[in-house]
Amino acid sequence: MIEMFRQYFKIIGNALVGIAFGFACFYILLNLYHYSEIRRTVSYEGSSNTVIKRIDNKINMINTNVNSFNPSGYRGSLTYNEASKLKNKFNTCVKEINNETLNEIKNKTVVDIRDVYNLREAYENNVASKCLVNEFVWLTNLDSSYQNQELVNNKDLYTMIYNDLLTETDYVKRDLMSNSSYYFSTDISLLTGKNLTRDSFYQVLSSYDKALDFILQLSEWYKDAVTNREVVVE
C-alpha cells in the first residue's frame, strides 16, 4: 500500500516537473519572440519620403510668408509691434517643429521603435508645448474687441484645431508604452494589419504635418495682414 503511494508520488512528482518544464519553455520562447519582435525596424526613404518632403515644403512656405514682413516702411493692418512679435512667434514655432529629432529622422533610412518614441516625445515637448502652448495659446483667448476680425470670427475653429493638435499623439503614446506586453504577430498581420513601429511612425509624422498645416494657415493670414492685402468685411 505504502509502496503504491510512493510510486504515485514519483509519477506525480515527475509530472509536475514536466508541467514546470513546459511552462519554462513557453516563457523562454515567448520572451525570445518578444525580444526580436520589438526590435523590428521600418525602412523608409529618409528625406525623399513623401511626408517628409511635404513637411519641408510647408516649412519653406511658412518662412516665405513670415519674411514678407518688411520692417522698413511697414504699412500693414497690424501694429508694427504686433507684427514683429508675431514674426518671432512664427520663427520659434518653425524652429520647434523642425527640431533636432526630426532632422535626425530625416537622415535615416531605417527607423526602430525608439526613434518613433523620441519623435513622439519631441512632438509633445517641442511642437505641442514650446510652439502651440507658448506661442499660440492667445488664439484661443481672443477678445471680440481684438483688432483683427478675421481671427475673432474664426476663433472657435482655431481653438478646436489647437486642442486637437495638443492631444494628437496621445493614442500613439499609449500604444508605444504598452509594447512591453506580449503581442503575437505574423508577417501577414504586420503587412495587412498593424505594425506598431511603422504605423506609429507615420502617425507621428502626420501629426507634425497637421501642426504645420495650422501654422501655415496662420502664416497666410499674417502675410495678408502685414502686406495689407486683407479683405475687410463690413
Place this chain on the structure above:
Amino acid sequence: MTKIINGFFSILKYLLLVISFILTFYIVMFMFKRLNKDYIGTIEIFLPYALLLVTFTINLIFDQKAVTKNIFYNLTCCLVLGVFIFAGYRALFDKYLLSGINMGYDINFNYYADMLAPLKSTFYLLIASNIMLMFSEKRNKKVETKEKEA
C-alpha cells in the same frame, strides 16, 4: 555521460538560484521603494525562493538521490531560473521596452510584474515536485538494506 551532465545541472541550479534571487531582490525592492509600497508585500515574492532553498538543502543533507540524480528535475530547475534571470535582464537593460524609459526608473516594472506571476507558479511546481520526489525515495533505501541483510 548522464552523470556528468546531471552533475553540471545540479551545481548550476544553485548558482542560478543565487543570481536570480539577487536580480529579483534588487528589482522588487527598488520597485516597492519607488512606489512607496509596504515591504511586507515582498514576502509573498521571496517566499518561493526560501522554500526552494529549503528543499534543495534537505536534498543535499539527506542525499536524496530521487532529486539530486534526477537529470530532468535539475534541467527544469536551471531552465526556470534561467527564464527568471532573462526576465530580470530585460527589465533592467532592454531599452526597447519603452514604458521603463518613459517612467524614468530605468527598470521596466510593467514587464517584470507580468513575468513574475507565472514564473512564481513554476517555482511552486518545482517545490511541489521536489517534495513528491522526496517521498518517493525512502522506500527504495529500506528495500536495499533489507536485501543486503537477506
